[in-house]
Amino acid sequence: MQTVTDSLIVFAAELRRAxxxxxxxxxxxxxxxxAALTVLAAGFIAQKLQTQLTSQGQPTExxxxxxxxxxxxxFRSDRVLIESLIDVPAAVLVVFVxxxxxxxAYVALLGFDSVSAELQTRSLRYLGIRTSRSALALGKGLAxxxxxxxxxxxxxxxxxxxxxxxxxxxxxxxxxxLFPRLWGNTVLIGLAMAGLTTLCSTLSRSPALALTLxxxxxxxxxxxxxxxxxxxxxxxxxxxxxxxxxxxxxGLLVPSTWSTEALYPDPGRALPAALILLGFAALFMxxxxxxxxxxxx
Amino acid sequence: xxxxxxxxxxxxxHFGDRxxxxxxxxxxxxxxxxxxxxxxxxxxxxxxxxxxxxxxxTAGTVRVLGLDPRRPGALKGRVGVLPQDAVLPSYLxxxxxxxxxxxxxxxxxxxxxxxxxxxxxALSEAWDVPPPSLSHGxxxxxxxxxALMGDPPVVLLDEPxxxxxxxxxxxxxxxxxxxxxxxxxxVSSHNLPELEALCDGAAILDRGKLVQAGTxxxxxxxxxxxxxxxxxxxxxxxxxxxxxxxxxxxxxSDGLLxxxxxxxxxxxxxxxxxxxxxxxxxxxxxxxxxxxxxxxTRVLAxx
Numbered sequence: 001m002q003t004v005t006d007s008l009i010v011f012a013a014e015l016r017r018a019x020x021x022x023x024x025x026x027x028x029x030x031x032x033x034x035a036a037l038t039v040l041a042a043g044f045i046a047q048k049l050q051t052q053l054t055s056q057g058q059p060t061e062x063x064x065x066x067x068x069x070x071x072x073x074x075f076r077s078d079r080v081l082i083e084s085l086i087d088v089p090a091a092v093l094v095v096f097v098x099x100x101x102x103x104x105a106y107v108a109l110l111g112f113d114s115v116s117a118e119l120q121t122r123s124l125r126y127l128g129i130r131t132s133r134s135a136l137a138l139g140k141g142l143a144x145x146x147x148x149x150x151x152x153x154x155x156x157x158x159x160x161x162x163x164x165x166x167x168x169x170x171x172x173x174x175x176x177x178l179f180p181r182l183w184g185n186t187v188l189i190g191l192a193m194a195g196l197t198t199l200c201s202t203l204s205r206s207p208a209l210a211l212t213l214x215x216x217x218x219x220x221x222x223x224x225x226x227x228x229x230x231x232x233x234x235x236x237x238x239x240x241x242x243x244x245x246x247x248x249x250x251g252l253l254v255p256s257t258w259s260t261e262a263l264y265p266d267p268g269r270a271l272p273a274a275l276i277l278l279g280f281a282a283l284f285m286x287x288x289x290x291x292x293x294x295x296x297x
Numbered sequence: 298x299x300x301x302x303x304x305x306x307x308x309x310x311h312f313g314d315r316x317x318x319x320x321x322x323x324x325x326x327x328x329x330x331x332x333x334x335x336x337x338x339x340x341x342x343x344x345x346x347x348x349x350x351x352x353x354x355t356a357g358t359v360r361v362l363g364l365d366p367r368r369p370g371a372l373k374g375r376v377g378v379l380p381q382d383a384v385l386p387s388y389l390x391x392x393x394x395x396x397x398x399x400x401x402x403x404x405x406x407x408x409x410x411x412x413x414x415x416x417x418x419a420l421s422e423a424w425d426v427p428p429p430s431l432s433h434g435x436x437x438x439x440x441x442x443x444a445l446m447g448d449p450p451v452v453l454l455d456e457p458x459x460x461x462x463x464x465x466x467x468x469x470x471x472x473x474x475x476x477x478x479x480x481x482x483x484v485s486s487h488n489l490p491e492l493e494a495l496c497d498g499a500a501i502l503d504r505g506k507l508v509q510a511g512t513x514x515x516x517x518x519x520x521x522x523x524x525x526x527x528x529x530x531x532x533x534x535x536x537x538x539x540x541x542x543x544x545x546x547x548x549x550s551d552g553l554l555x556x557x558x559x560x561x562x563x564x565x566x567x568x569x570x571x572x573x574x575x576x577x578x579x580x581x582x583x584x585x586x587x588x589x590x591x592x593x594t595r596v597l598a599x600x
Contacts, residue, residue: 010401020388122384126385129378
């Protein structure tokens with residue numbers, strides 16, 4: 001119980017710190033600016049495309065083709081998944097897909113020094129005499145997760161708001177139905193990445209090394225995801241049979257694999273994947289707590 | 298002496314091949330002020346860090362108020378510490394920072410505790426100042442304030458007066474004096490006269506080993522030796538040597554008369570008085586009297 005109370009005290013102080021930190025504010029601004037730019041660009045391109053198709057007398061459904069190509073590039077060319085997202089306005093879709101792709105790097109930039117910088121200056125000693133290291137790691141991890149939540153929420157509200165204002169056929173009811181699915185999916189991957197960043201930050205006294213570790217881990221996860229997707233594609237070719245190879249199974253260790261799974265419209269497939277993503281967040285946070293408890297302050 | 302508040306039993310700490318502490322056994326009685334003395338690299342800060350639970354001992358047992366300091370939250374509200382080389386967290390101004398630390402210590406009125414602590418170190422005006430804007434001395438005082446906040450039963454101060462101007466250093470010494478009997482203080486300092494005046498006892502470390510520990514009287518042989526500074530006149534050295542209870546008497550060229558008292562020869566004060574009477578009767582001018590060796594002499598002899 002004491003750990004929970006102390007975690008909340010640390011969380012409140014860290015959140016206050018994060019929201020006043022120039023670097024965090026800069027990263028938030030960059031993310032929002034990039035998202036806004038993406039929304040405007042995607043909206044502009046979609047509008048031009050629609051105008052062009054209409055002037056050529058072609059059905060507007062022809063617009064679905066570039067959208068499908070874009071989705072196929074990010075979602076394993078999975079027909080079910082692409083069909084479930086094809087009606088999403090371009091601005092929302094592009095922000096969601098690119099945001100999800102770059103979120104890991106943003107989270108790393110937001111939180112790489114949350115613990116490591118305080119280990120370097122030893123200022124953590126003022127806190128470590130007063131509370132458990134578990135409370136310190138949890139409080140800092142939760143604060144990072146809260147900043148990520150805020151970031152993702154702002155970006156999604158912005159893109160949905162833009163789509164509601166500019167796409168006549170995108171109704172409020174449709175937006176309300178779609179928002180929890182896309183927002184929740186990004187939040188889940190964001191939480192897992194917040195856990196990973198907190199873990200990497202506890203592993204080194206040097207913030208630069210902590211950031212390097214974090215980016216290396218992200219790169220390794222990205223490569224593992226690529227290898228897994230490649231192996232799946234090879235297995236899906238005609239004449240290939242047998243079960244999944246170990247390369248394909250490598251994808252099970254990658255949070256983004258489960259993030260994609262969690263996007264499926266079938267709740268029986270999406271919910272377990274969402275829980276696994278939460279499991280990743282919990283696993284990384286447990287690792288951060290264990291690392292901080294084991295190390296010298 | 299009462300029960301020990303701080304205990305190290307055969308404690309060793311290795312950093313790779315380097316032995317920072319080597320089988321140190323030490324206990325500090327509750328309610329006393331103890332000094333931790335030794336040259337640079339002797340293991341003082343390592344001892345502090347082990348007592349605070351910042352480091353895990355390679356071997357041996359560490360206990361603070363009977364608790365393992367590595368146990369999560371064991372020292373909460375029980376120990377105040379002034380770390381030597383830790384930078385104050387920079388993300389909150391001094392007042393909010395101390396309030397945050399008081400809250401983490403579990404103090405009932407954290408803001409009130411923070412204000413009282415800042416008043417103790419005469420820094421009330423620094424409430425809204427961010428720590429990076431403080432001078433070295435002011436930052437040190439804020440660190441002392443957080444260590445004393447809430448009157449913890451154990452206070453560990455690593456070089457508390459280093460970098461402070463003489464007036465503030467005297468105030469900090471006064472603070473430590475006032476805590477005598479209310480808390481157990483372990484103070485590390487290179488200022489040996491300061492420790493001699495302040496401490497009930499001390500432990501002397503050298504190259505990771507405990508070379509001597511005891512009460513200040515034991516360390517300075519206060520009951521076994523006295524020194525008299527002579528300014529002018531012929532010292533009746535043979536007569537002094539012949540006094541009952543005097544084991545040895547010697548006179549240095551700078552006029553320092555050292556007299557060693559035989560073990561079990563009664564109160565050294567009686568022999569000191571007899572010696573002074575002899576000197577004054579012989580017309581010798583005396584400018585100073587000191588009992589025992591200085592702590593500095595003792596430390597220099599054993600390290």
